[in-house]
Structure formats: C-alpha cells, structure tokens
Amino acid sequence: MLVRSYKITRILPCIADPEKIRVIAEVSDEIHEVFPYLNAIVKGCIYNHPALTLTIRNEEKLITLHSKYITLTLIEDEKEAHGILTWLKDLINETYQKKDQIEPNYSSGDSLKPSDIQKLLPGTNCKECGMRSCLAFAFKLVDEKIGIEKCRPLFTDQFKEKRTVLLETLKNAGLKVPSGLIESQIDERGENGRSLPKDV
Ligand code: SF4
Structure with a gap:
C-alpha cells in the first residue's frame, strides 16, 4: 500500500x-x-x-x-x-x-493535444487572436508560439469555467502561463x- x-x-x-x-x-x-x-x-x-x-x-x-x-x-x-x-x-x-x-x-508529449485544448477554448472561431480558428490557435499554443492571453474572449465572464480548467491544464503540462492568470494559485x-x- x-x-x-x-x-x-x-x-x-x-x-x-x-x-x-x-x-x-x-x-x-x-x-x-x-x-x-x-x-x-x-x-x-x-x-x-x-x-x-x-x-x-x-x-x-x-x-x-x-x-x-x-x-x-x-x-x-x-x-x-x-x-x-x-x-x-x-x-x-x-x-x-x-x-x-x-x-x-x-x-x-502526447498527453496534451491541440484537440484537448480546442475543447476548452470559446470555440467561436472569431479570429480575434489572429488565427483562422480555435484549432489553429490550439496548435500554436501547444508549440508555445502564441500566448493564451491572445484569446481575449476566453477572459470574459462567459468562459470562466473553461478558462479555469484550461489555465490549470496548461500549467500542469509545463506550458508557460503568465502567473497573474492562474486563478488557482x-x-x-x-x-x-x-x-x-x-x-x-
Ligand atoms: S480568439 Fe479565441 S475564440 Fe477567437 S478564434 Fe482565437 S482562440 Fe478561438
């Protein structure tokens, strides 16, 4: 035991x-x-x-x-x-x-996939981050070529729950997350x- x-x-x-x-x-x-x-x-x-x-x-x-x-x-x-x-x-x-x-x-390496991240993004494909879709953003995020803060809709009240899970998931996967964004800390x-x- x-x-x-x-x-x-x-x-x-x-x-x-x-x-x-x-x-x-x-x-x-x-x-x-x-x-x-x-x-x-x-x-x-x-x-x-x-x-x-x-x-x-x-x-x-x-x-x-x-x-x-x-x-x-x-x-x-x-x-x-x-x-x-x-x-x-x-x-x-x-x-x-x-x-x-x-x-x-x-x-x-294979445990955090762009598709896992995509599910936790707003999913509106609004292009505010400069990417053509949330999935494209998720690929860049996994490669650490874009920061999570670029998805501004994620930081609105509407997506609080997804945001909490996503930020903690990124942190636990060892990806960079600006410390001020981690609510659970x-x-x-x-x-x-x-x-x-x-x-x-
Ligand atoms: S800003 Fe966020 S919601 Fe809009 S396309 Fe980019 S990742 Fe998706």
Whole structure:
C-alpha cells in the first residue's frame, strides 16, 4: 500500500463557478512514485515529470496529484470530493501493487493535444487572436508560439469555467502561463479559504 489515508485540509470557493468548490487534500505518504504508472494506464493524463504532477481530467472536473497533496477543481460538494478521493486512493494503491507488470510512461508529449485544448477554448472561431480558428490557435499554443492571453474572449465572464480548467491544464503540462492568470494559485496559498480537517 502506497497511501494509507487522505485528509481534506481546505475547501475553497471555485472562482469559475461560485456554486462549486475546490478541494485540497493531503495524503499520508508521498505518491509521486506511482505517477508514471498511472500515466501509462489512465487515459488522458497529463504528466509533468520535472514538477512531479499528474493531472487527470474527468469531464469538466480537474484532478491534480502532487507528491503530498491532491487538488480537485469544479467539485459539486464535499460528498463528491470524498467519492473522488476514495477512488483515487484505491487506484493509487492498486496501481502501485501491480507496478511490476506496467511499463511506466514518463512522457508528457502526447498527453496534451491541440484537440484537448480546442475543447476548452470559446470555440467561436472569431479570429480575434489572429488565427483562422480555435484549432489553429490550439496548435500554436501547444508549440508555445502564441500566448493564451491572445484569446481575449476566453477572459470574459462567459468562459470562466473553461478558462479555469484550461489555465490549470496548461500549467500542469509545463506550458508557460503568465502567473497573474492562474486563478488557482490564490487558493493554493490558502487565501480566501477555510480549513476543514477531516480524517478518513
Ligand atoms: S480568439 Fe479565441 S475564440 Fe477567437 S478564434 Fe482565437 S482562440 Fe478561438
């Protein structure tokens, strides 16, 4: 067993959607050893080996595993957070137990595709960024030949939810994102949050 327990340490309002929450949970043990194995078996992971983070996208929810804590974004309520964290704890332990039978995947290259990014852009093909379509913009973004801030419609209220997920996805994939644009960094410093310890 790699991880014995988790503890929810913070529940924060989700900036993108006030009806949802962002949850930070500490884990009892360091879990980064299992990331390359999870990266090999869980579809659509984004693994950042130098930063030791692994991001799993589940529909619109964003689950980011760090070595000693896990963040959950766009979560309905505490009950849903516990459901996801319990599933993760089991997944981590089962994967760790079977790791000798899994070829570890240390790459992040093929995990963030332009089509993944396109889904999180406004999708209007308005050309305000200077590109002929959102997909063309997504290709340039993956190649780091254009900055996310060039998509001005993304920074309107209408696309708050997509923006939160996209910025965190880019950050976790190791792509450059101007620090002032990362809304979740405020949360991780603990500002605006409330502590809610809960042993499980
Ligand atoms: S500005 Fe944004 S919404 Fe408009 S085409 Fe470019 S990427 Fe798409």
